[in-house]
Amino acid sequence: MRARDLAQDFPTVSLDSDATEAARLMAREQLPGLIVCDGDGRPYAVLPGSQILRFLVPRYVQDDPALARVYDEKASDELLSKLGRSTVRDVLPDKRDITEIPVVDGDATTIEVAAVMARVHSPLAAVVENDRVLGAITVRALLDHLLPS
Amino acid sequence: MTTTLVVAIFVGAYALIATERIHRVSAALGGAALMVVIGVVDAEVAFFSEETGVDWNVIFLLLGMMVIVSVLKQTGVFDYLAIWSTKKARGRPFAVMVMLTMITAVASALLDNVTTVLLIAPVTLLVCERLGLNPVPYLIAEALASNIGGTATLIGDPPNIIIASRADLSFNDFLVNLAPIVVVLLVVFVGLCRVLFRSAFVYDEERVAAVMALDEREAIKDKGLLVRSLVVLVAVMVGFVAHSALHIEPSLVALLGAGTLVAVSRLEPPAFLEEVEWPTLVFFMGLFVMVGALVEVGVIGDLGERVTEAVGDNYFLAATVLLWGSALLSGIVDNIPYVATVTPLVQGLVDSGGGSTQSGALWWALALGADLGGNATAVGASANVVVIGIAARNGHPISFWEFTKYGLVVAFVTIALAWPYLYLRYYAFT
Numbered sequence: 001m002r003a004r005d006l007a008q009d010f011p012t013v014s015l016d017s018d019a020t021e022a023a024r025l026m027a028r029e030q031l032p033g034l035i036v037c038d039g040d041g042r043p044y045a046v047l048p049g050s051q052i053l054r055f056l057v058p059r060y061v062q063d064d065p066a067l068a069r070v071y072d073e074k075a076s077d078e079l080l081s082k083l084g085r086s087t088v089r090d091v092l093p094d095k096r097d098i099t100e101i102p103v104v105d106g107d108a109t110t111i112e113v114a115a116v117m118a119r120v121h122s123p124l125a126a127v128v129e130n131d132r133v134l135g136a137i138t139v140r141a142l143l144d145h146l147l148p149s
Numbered sequence: 150m151t152t153t154l155v156v157a158i159f160v161g162a163y164a165l166i167a168t169e170r171i172h173r174v175s176a177a178l179g180g181a182a183l184m185v186v187i188g189v190v191d192a193e194v195a196f197f198s199e200e201t202g203v204d205w206n207v208i209f210l211l212l213g214m215m216v217i218v219s220v221l222k223q224t225g226v227f228d229y230l231a232i233w234s235t236k237k238a239r240g241r242p243f244a245v246m247v248m249l250t251m252i253t254a255v256a257s258a259l260l261d262n263v264t265t266v267l268l269i270a271p272v273t274l275l276v277c278e279r280l281g282l283n284p285v286p287y288l289i290a291e292a293l294a295s296n297i298g299g300t301a302t303l304i305g306d307p308p309n310i311i312i313a314s315r316a317d318l319s320f321n322d323f324l325v326n327l328a329p330i331v332v333v334l335l336v337v338f339v340g341l342c343r344v345l346f347r348s349a350f351v352y353d354e355e356r357v358a359a360v361m362a363l364d365e366r367e368a369i370k371d372k373g374l375l376v377r378s379l380v381v382l383v384a385v386m387v388g389f390v391a392h393s394a395l396h397i398e399p400s401l402v403a404l405l406g407a408g409t410l411v412a413v414s415r416l417e418p419p420a421f422l423e424e425v426e427w428p429t430l431v432f433f434m435g436l437f438v439m440v441g442a443l444v445e446v447g448v449i450g451d452l453g454e455r456v457t458e459a460v461g462d463n464y465f466l467a468a469t470v471l472l473w474g475s476a477l478l479s480g481i482v483d484n485i486p487y488v489a490t491v492t493p494l495v496q497g498l499v500d501s502g503g504g505s506t507q508s509g510a511l512w513w514a515l516a517l518g519a520d521l522g523g524n525a526t527a528v529g530a531s532a533n534v535v536v537i538g539i540a541a542r543n544g545h546p547i548s549f550w551e552f553t554k555y556g557l558v559v560a561f562v563t564i565a566l567a568w569p570y571l572y573l574r575y576y577a578f579t
Contacts, residue, residue: 074362
């Protein structure tokens with residue numbers, strides 16, 4: 001089976017989309033991430049849910065997990081307000097840190113898709129043909145296909 | 150010819166370390182390797198000679214303390230102390246800065262100053278964020294305090310460890326000779342902070358409630374581990390104080406403490422080795438081999454004789470030059486290679502004085518100059534570099550000049566106070 005056969009319709013967002021709306025979309029549709037497209041509609045990056053958490057939780061708390069325990073609930077809520085003032089561009093890592101985008105073409109085999117996702121630690125891969133996003137393959141869909149029923 | 154080659158290799162490697170054109174570990178190891186290739190250094194010279202070999206006391210003291218810090222980090226005690234003190238200060242910005250810098254200074258005297266700022270910086274960012282304060286002045290003040298506090302003891306700053314081992318000075322020698330002036334310097338430093346960082350003290354009553362709501366007890370995940378760790382830490386400090394009487398080297402005290410802590414904490418190797426900076430330990434080894442080569446071919450001996458002749462019996466002049474010169478150089482280049490190189494020269498001067506108080510005080514001039522001079526610029530001490538890195542990763546970049554404009558003032562004032570201290574204590578009445 002090829003990537004185009006496994007691809008499912010998948011919502012995309014732009015770099016200037018509202019970050020809160022993007023997070024809500026992810027939560028509502030139970031998506032592991034979103035495909036972010038540039039101005040020309042080409043895939044720019046994949047925004048996984050964990051990246052939103054990485055953006056919200058201060059770096060010093062990520063470095064020193066003991067600090068996470070000293071926050072009260074009110075302080076935790078305040079952290080979330082940071083998302084309200086941000087766009088998807090703000091939430092993504094620096095461009096120089098995005099070394100590879102998990103994109104495959106329609107002809108890619110399942111093992112090629114799995115290799116790309118494993119290499120960049122992405123929960124999904126965008127399937128692209130002729131510079132157009134056909135859809136995406138999630139880890140769940142890929143495992144469903146690979147594991148014997 | 151061999152001597153010229155040795156000097157050329159040493160100067161070349163030192164230039165690479167100072168300019169950071171290549172990683173300092175590569176430069177030190179490359180220099181050491183070339184000393185072997187030209188036939189000056191063999192296994193005996195590099196590993197087993199007390200005069201020219203790797204100073205294993207320094208390496209293992211550092212290793213032991215790094216393991217101790219790795220275990221202490223797991224306890225969350227620094228987070229607890231910082232939040233507790235901020236709450237005690239009722240969130241008043243200047244009082245918070247005083248509390249945080251004093252915790253840093255004391256911890257730096259007992260541990261290593263790089264590790265101390267690594268442990269205190271994250272919780273400082275949290276406190277400042279809760280109080281709505283710019284964390285940059287607080288982080289800079291902590292780096293400066295760590296370098297001053299670390300000056301007080303044998304284990305507080307790597308240059309002191311090198312000096313102690315090479316000069317056969319005890320933990321108590323450092324405590325008796327350096328701690329008094331460091332206490333004075335810290336008091337003056339608090340006053341300087343009030344002036345230098347005055348624009349950082351913005352009090353917002355509403356934000357204070359956000360800090361008072363933090364629960365510092367939550368930072369302590371395992372109370373049993375904390376108690377066991379503190380008991381061992383106290384025992385290690387007692388061991389340091391009594392090491393001369395017990396005839397145990399400080400390095401062995403640190404290793405025994407580290408081993409005990411590992412045993413009682415029941416942590417796995419990745420956890421108790423987390424804070425061990427292997428590149429730093431290897432850098433030290435390369436450096437010792439390079440300096441050992443200079444000693445082996447007689448360069449240090451010749452230089453020492455000339456310096457001794459020039460100084461004559463005017464040891465206060467020598468102390469003055471050593472204090473201010475070390476401060477100047479330590480502000481520009483890393484103070485570790487500087488001290489490793491200068492120590493054999495100072496040893497010659499001290500020996501020429503027959504172990505008198507006046508000549509012996511040269512060690513304190515070197516330690517004060519090298520340790521306090523590290524505050525002068527953003528790259529003068531490892532703690533400064535670490536703090537700047539943490540600030541940048543958390544969205545608060547500190548430029549070289551932003552750090553240096555505060556560091557220069559603090560370095561100058563502290564050195565200027567250390568100078569009359571040396572004069573009054575060791576030269577005026579003898």
